[in-house]
Amino acid sequence: MTLADQPPAAALVFQTLLAQGPLTRAEVGRRTGLSAGAVTKVATPLLADGWITELGRLEGERANGRPATLVAVRAERACFAGVKVTGDELIGFLGDLTAQPLATRRADLRTRDVGTVVHAIARLVAELCAEAGTTAHGPVHSIGVTISGDVDGQTGTVQYTPFLNWRRVPLAQLVQAATGTPTVIENDVRALAVAEQWFGAGAGLSSFALVTVGAGIGAGLSIGGRVVSGAHGVSGEVGHLPVGGSDRVCTCGNTGCVEAVASTHAITEQARQATGDPTLTIDDAVRLAHAGHTAVRAVFSRAGHALGLALASVANLIGPQRIIISGEGVASYDLFADQIRQTFAAQAFGAAADCDIVVRPLPFEEWARGGAAVAAQRLFAPAR
Amino acid sequence: MTLADQPPAAALVFQTLLAQGPLTRAEVGRRTGLSAGAVTKVATPLLADGWITELGRLEGERANGRPATLVAVRAERACFAGVKVTGDELIGFLGDLTAQPLATRRADLRTRDVGTVVHAIARLVAELCAEAGTTAHGPVHSIGVTISGDVDGQTGTVQYTPFLNWRRVPLAQLVQAATGTPTVIENDVRALAVAEQWFGAGAGLSSFALVTVGAGIGAGLSIGGRVVSGAHGVSGEVGHLPVGGSDRVCTCGNTGCVEAVASTHAITEQARQATGDPTLTIDDAVRLAHAGHTAVRAVFSRAGHALGLALASVANLIGPQRIIISGEGVASYDLFADQIRQTFAAQAFGAAADCDIVVRPLPFEEWARGGAAVAAQRLFAPAR
Incomplete structure (x- = not known):
């Protein structure tokens, strides 16, 4: 099952559970505006493929006479790598589906050469996986690379980044080719804002x-x-x-x-x-x-x-x-x-x-976590 | 039926038809992410109460073997008044559910006195209705008053408007009391932006x-x-x-x-x-x-x-x-x-x-139309 092939209602249910779960199906319906039937319909393939799970019944709560079951995303279903690129350092983060940390790691950067930096990113992601022993989580689902400057996330191109003086570098494609893992890129501050929105001072x-x-x-x-x-x-x-x-x-x-x-x-x-x-x-x-x-x-x-x-x-x-x-x-x-x-x-x-x-002081690891959060968010195309 | 009591999915379907209709039910489903069953479920009371209507069958198009029927909002179901307040003039607009014009009218304003201005707004709305002969549309569903400055649309209070030098005026409540018609207020430029988004250069x-x-x-x-x-x-x-x-x-x-x-x-x-x-x-x-x-x-x-x-x-x-x-x-x-x-x-x-x-030169009537558009948009609480 490819999540991107799921209907928009599936994305809505999944993202609601990701940001606000665990929730009962009835509550998911209330928060998304979907009918009980629609929630069940889109939840079934997500359950079957292990993206979400039932946590058991909620004591004392019943909807329509049936016991209310809490549904939540399965954090361990997939892991995501985030890498922040600065002028002289890479900062790496490996997290689960809810961007909870599995490993962090830094690597010096002594060159601005695109090929060398891409290679260093690939090595850092491999090291993060080795450190976390990601066999429990399967291979890295996708990578989010973040960098300052004019970054076009749609095309995966760094239009301009001042500290490395790169122009029009198709970074997403290059990292994807070097790692064999789907890769998205984002401006580093916007990625940090995604992290803050998800589980920080912006929640x-x-x-x-x-x-x-x-x-x-x-x-x-x-x-x-x-x-x-x-x-x-x-x-x-x-x-x-x-x-x-x-x-x-x-x-x-x-x-x-x-x-x-x-x-x-x-x-x-x-x-x-x-x-x-x-x-x-x-x-x-x-x-x-x-x-x-x-x-x-x-x-x-x-x-x-x-x-x-x-x-x-x-x-x-x-x-x-x-x-x-x-x-x-x-x-x-x-x-x-x-x-x-x-x-x-x-x-x-x-x-x-x-x-x-x-x-709010936020270490660069938190910025890299933003990259992992962006990668996890792109599991689906945006709901709207 | 009160629209505000309808489920969020009803607001979603209605707003999609308002902004993008006429559409087939299947297309409404695609654009909202709702299942066919959910679309039918929320559409039924809207149809019954005359907010939307079936336009007949689309030639040559069939979904699931059934003929595809176009659904649209019924523009004549309700009418909305918009009034822009300036330092020396009121500009009034009366429009249907899709903010198409039924009448426009201006009135001089020779005072900053709140009570007098509220009275003038009420009179202008009555004149607009008389001019349009709104019996075909029923009474005005709601009024949107727009004014420059710090306007709190949630509480209906003009916190500060420079040209009239008003501070903390509960304008929505006052106009509602004077007209007997539900009234919302909004900053005039934001209201014009709503109009531009809906049917102008921002569409x-x-x-x-x-x-x-x-x-x-x-x-x-x-x-x-x-x-x-x-x-x-x-x-x-x-x-x-x-x-x-x-x-x-x-x-x-x-x-x-x-x-x-x-x-x-x-x-x-x-x-x-x-x-x-x-x-x-x-x-x-x-x-x-x-x-x-x-x-x-x-x-x-x-x-x-x-x-x-x-x-x-x-x-x-x-x-x-x-x-x-x-x-x-x-x-x-x-x-x-x-x-x-x-x-x-x-x-x-x-x-x-x-x-x-x-x-883009936009006459003040277009600004007043923004007020009517804001009133029409508030039929439902925002979908999300």
């Missing part, structure tokens, strides 16, 4: 924005239970919101971008100017700011102001229930926090300021 | 942004077939995106807002400064710019730059398939157009620049 929310701050500044936007992918593959480019200031040029060639003042690189450069020390690192900058160096503190404050304007732009446009801030940058969040909150409060329009802002 | 698109330029600057964002409403009632506030510049203070109290340089009022003020004529109107400014007045042309160019940055922000964040520009401001769009396109092309990130930009 159960009508909408949220996950904004990541670090070497790049990006966002995954979840609206109505879906992470926005953008009609042309681009979305959540918070780093390239034009929030003013013309003295610094962004990597994209414009001035005024958030990233031009608030990325790790931009903060380091501005701190070098402020101190006159051309060898200063970001860690030095953080140390100096913590020690009270006025000019370096002003650099972080300026970055915080740009980030506050960016968060207000997100709130004014889509009005999310919550904004989750993550990324490497949150390690020194105390240096930005006051300015971010102050600027956000001033610029958010009306009730948009009621948006809940939370800071 | 059939996976996502689009409708940006309106005039006295205010706002947007309705449609993603995955839904207009984004914002968790706290605020969304699409393009006019309050901070795009830089600190010499002009916005009505919201901040500097750097798009509205502070690109609203009708802001353009007029800047043109007055540029010419030294404190009595200059927006029409004068348009005339001077068309006549080649350099300083006044520069005012429109600056507004176009801010709008270009705003559109790029929308594209970079949500990556819509299309951006539709409308509002009173498009009457003099030629004065902005070059600068908007140039700035947008420079600031849109990667493939986000592929977004289609169209300009």
Whole structure:
């Protein structure tokens, strides 16, 4: 049985169980709007093929005189690998159908050569499987590779990724050829947003924005239970919101971008100017700011102001229930926090300021888990 | 039969027929993911109560040996009124179940007093009904009132509307009490986006942004077939995106807002400064710019730059398939157009620049039609 061949109602039932299960059939019917007959009809092949299972009867609950049986997805039915690709490292995650971890592993990346990186991804997935002893779960069902930049998940092509300087790389196809395993790709921040939506700080929310701050500044936007992918593959480019200031040029060639003042690189450069020390690192900058160096503190404050304007732009446009801030940058969040909150409060329009802002450090393993979650989600074509 | 009491599958079938019908039952099943049995089950009470109808058999098409019958909504089953409230005028629209027009009418508004405005809305709806002779359609099923600002459609409260300077007005309840007809309210731009999604330049698109330029600057964002409403009632506030510049203070109290340089009022003020004529109107400014007045042309160019940055922000964040520009401001769009396109092309990130930009003048009657469309959409609670 191929899940992709199942009717849309099967996808709806399965995804409801995945996100909200275990549930009784009656409850599945209520939540999907399907009749009892329709639920039973689509559940039968899923049960037969082991994707879902009956957990036994619910004490004291009966629907139509029949005992109510809880139905749940079988987490062990399949496993999924997620790999996050950065400029100098691969981070791997192997999880079951519900993206619960079976193994994690990292590998250094010393080249930008596409073929070598693809080979390293294949080796890392093999190592994850060996580590987990996946015979209990069968072979890896599919792989989700995530990477920053303009990633077209539909065609499996990395249109552009800044850190590796790749353009138009058919990454999904290459990894699939190297591993023999179906592979999907996704922008890394959008994949992390899928993970947050599924089992993180975004679970159960009508909408949220996950904004990541670090070497790049990006966002995954979840609206109505879906992470926005953008009609042309681009979305959540918070780093390239034009929030003013013309003295610094962004990597994209414009001035005024958030990233031009608030990325790790931009903060380091501005701190070098402020101190006159051309060898200063970001860690030095953080140390100096913590020690009270006025000019370096002003650099972080300026970055915080740009980030506050960016968060207000997100709130004014889509009005999310919550904004989750993550990324490497949150390690020194105390240096930005006051300015971010102050600027956000001033610029958010009306009730948009009621948006809940939370800071959440997420290790790269969680980003890689997002890749596995994306792979698991693609078991079916989207229901709608 | 109350439609709101029908199961979610009934809403799904009805909304599919409303937006995509007429369709055969089999096609409804395919598009909704419901089984043939489920479609028949939910269609039966809708047929019995006259919300949908069978149009007769489709020549030459047979499903399962039975002739395929086309099913459609009965446009004449109910009629809906839409009223757009501006600072000095009410614009009314009466439409059938598919929001096709039965009558339109305007009324001057010479006061900001809530009670008087509510009374004027009730009178306008009565006049629309008299004009259309709605006995054929029965009484008005419900009314959709639209107004600019922070409008909470869930509670029916206008939190804040700038032109009338209302705060926390329970408008839906007041209009309902005055007319005896169920009433919903919505932000005017979001309502116009619903109309565009349903039967305008947004029909059939996976996502689009409708940006309106005039006295205010706002947007309705449609993603995955839904207009984004914002968790706290605020969304699409393009006019309050901070795009830089600190010499002009916005009505919201901040500097750097798009509205502070690109609203009708802001353009007029800047043109007055540029010419030294404190009595200059927006029409004068348009005339001077068309006549080649350099300083006044520069005012429109600056507004176009801010709008270009705003559109790029929308594209970079949500990556819509299309951006539709409308509002009173498009009457003099030629004065902005070059600068908007140039700035947008420079600031849109990667493939986000592929977004289609169209300009579409929409009379206020079309905005009022959005109110009727919102009322018709609320026949059921949202399907999901």
